[in-house]
Amino acid sequence: MLISKVVLKNWRNFREANVALSSRCFIVGPNACGKSNFLDVFRFCRDIVKQGGGLQKALSDRGGLSKIRCLTSNSSESGIELGLHIFDPTSNTNWIYEIGVSKNRGRNSRSLLKFERVYKNEKIILDRPNSDDKKDDSLLTQTHLEQINSNSKFRDIANLFNTTVYLHLVPQLIRYAHTFSSEGLEGDPFGRTFLEKIAKSSEGTRKQKLSKIGEALKSVVPQFDELQFTRDPVNGKPHLEAIYQHWRAGKAGRQREDQFSDGTLRLIGLFWSLLESDSLLLLEEPELSLHSEIIKKLPSLIYRLQTAKKRQVILTTHSTDLLSDDGISTEEVLLFKPTKRGTEIKVLSQDEEASSLLQGGFTIGEAIIPRTKPSLIDQLSLLK
Numbered sequence: 375m376l377i378s379k380v381v382l383k384n385w386r387n388f389r390e391a392n393v394a395l396s397s398r399c400f401i402v403g404p405n406a407c408g409k410s411n412f413l414d415v416f417r418f419c420r421d422i423v424k425q426g427g428g429l430q431k432a433l434s435d436r437g438g439l440s441k442i443r444c445l446t447s448n449s450s451e452s453g454i455e456l457g458l459h460i461f462d463p464t465s466n467t468n469w470i471y472e473i474g475v476s477k478n479r480g481r482n483s484r485s486l487l488k489f490e491r492v493y494k495n496e497k498i499i500l501d502r503p504n505s506d507d508k509k510d511d512s513l514l515t516q517t518h519l520e521q522i523n524s525n526s527k528f529r530d531i532a533n534l535f536n537t538t539v540y541l542h543l544v545p546q547l548i549r550y551a552h553t554f555s556s557e558g559l560e561g562d563p564f565g566r567t568f569l570e571k572i573a574k575s576s577e578g579t580r581k582q583k584l585s586k587i588g589e590a591l592k593s594v595v596p597q598f599d600e601l602q603f604t605r606d607p608v609n610g611k612p613h614l615e616a617i618y619q620h621w622r623a624g625k626a627g628r629q630r631e632d633q634f635s636d637g638t639l640r641l642i643g644l645f646w647s648l649l650e651s652d653s654l655l656l657l658e659e660p661e662l663s664l665h666s667e668i669i670k671k672l673p674s675l676i677y678r679l680q681t682a683k684k685r686q687v688i689l690t691t692h693s694t695d696l697l698s699d700d701g702i703s704t705e706e707v708l709l710f711k712p713t714k715r716g717t718e719i720k721v722l723s724q725d726e727e728a729s730s731l732l733q734g735g736f737t738i739g740e741a742i743i744p745r746t747k748p749s750l751i752d753q754l755s756l757l758k
């Protein structure tokens with residue numbers, strides 16, 4: 375399944391957006407322009423369908439509708455609207471899922487659906503409010519998407535959202551997971567339970583994946599030899615163990631994850647996620663902690679692994695190195711530009727300035743990263 379287009383109205387930084395997505399997308403823009411907020415659209419959909427989730431929880435986890443609704447929108451434009459266009463290549467089906475949510479002006483604070491619609495190959499198969507909703511508007515506090523009894527005709531969409539993976543790995547959280555509260559964020563985006571996730575996979579899958587990851591790490595981490603899964607003999611806790619070639623010939627040194635470098639841990643997390651499944655994968659700044667030569671290889675690596683799994687990968691980046699790969703097409707890069715009316719999104723292929731720079735021999739990174747710098751950046755040097 376591929377999310378081919380996203381249409382937004384009043385979603386956080388975006389007053390209006392209508393953007394085509396490819397199976398690999400690079401989101402580029404200055405700090406605080408809404409890159410993570412854009413990824414949050416897919417996490418929001420996941421939060422609606424996940425077990426124990428639902429529309430009201432997805433909203434309240436984000437501080438309520440008033441926090442999500444675009445600050446720059448007109449007061450007359452009430453609520454938020456999301457539209458996701460999805461293509462399923464296996465059944466050759468085009469889906470559209472659309473919802474609008476607005477504040478309930480009535481007795482309680484729960485937000486209400488303005489509409490919920492599903493199209494299958496251009497034919498509308500769900501159109502709310504329906505006659506039941508009109509009789510009892512409390513039904514509009516829930517989507518049909520989140521209800522197993524009501525989503526049977528478009529379960530594929532619910533499954534796509536439910537399996538979405540968001541990764542923004544924080545090495546310290548993997549190393550010192552026990553010191554952080556177990557009140558976790560859904561899907562464990564920062565890797566606090568990453569080792570437990572590895573532990574839960576079947577032994578065969580785990581061995582196969584760790585062996586692949588170990589092979590990849592050999593080419594980037596000095597003296598690295600092998601990656602293994604172990605359990606603490608005393609408390610049974612899961613660990614990763616790396617075997618390093620020792621400087622003394624014939625000896626091998628072993629280290630656990632708390633001694634791995636930040637870059638090693640982030641690469642292990644990234645490789646594991648890429649090998650994990652065929653679901654939509656959202657990556658936040660995969661370049662963090664990595665050497666520029668490794669970063670340059672990430673786009674082709676992601677392409678190889680996602681093609682094998684036929685999965686869509688959407689990532690945010692600030693890295694010129696990551697965008698230096700000449701295999702990246704201008705259709706795959708989304709340029710986020712903050713304006714007074716909210717952030718605007720442009721596919722790079724539609725950007726004339728970038729096109730002329732690219733024709734002049736610049737890489738995509740060289741052509742666009744300098745343009746994403748903040749307009750007042752020079753004032754930073756006045757800080758004393």
Ligand SMILES: Nc1ncnc2c1ncn2[C@@H]1O[C@H](COP(=O)(O)OP(=O)(O)OP(=O)(O)O)[C@@H](O)[C@H]1O
Pocket residue numbers: 385386387388403404405406407408409410411412440441442443444445446
């Ligand atoms: N409802 C809203 N309306 C308008 N702006 C909002 C809303 N909610 C959050 N924001 C703004 O979004 C910004 C943060 O956006 P986000 O985290 O997506 O940035 P980013 O592009 O990922 O930045 P970075 O590169 O630093 O990670 C903040 O400046 C915040 O004020």
Ligand SMILES: [Mg+2]
Pocket residue numbers: 409410411690
């Ligand atoms: Mg961000």
